[in-house]
Amino acid sequence: MNTFGKNLKSIRTSQGLSQFQLAKLIGTTPQRISEWETDKVEPGLTYIIKIMKALDIGFEELIDGINK
Helix, strand or coil, X not given: XXXXXXXXXXXXXXXXXXXXXXXXXHCCCHHHHHHHHCCCCCCCHHHHHHHHHXXXXXXXXXXXXXXX
8 A cells, every 4th residue: 555655755766866855845854754755744735735846746646546
């Protein structure tokens, strides 16, 4: 089963970005990116939009395969 965190990490790494680089692009910390990728916390809508813009992806790609 996919999670938001797994999808985010997969997309980020496929684009060759480090947690530090993504954090800088969206105005947060690498620690926060790590928390999102390990599903400790989920980002708010503002950060979801920033993630989509920074990674040039749609919402569907970000949540692909997530079942709740």
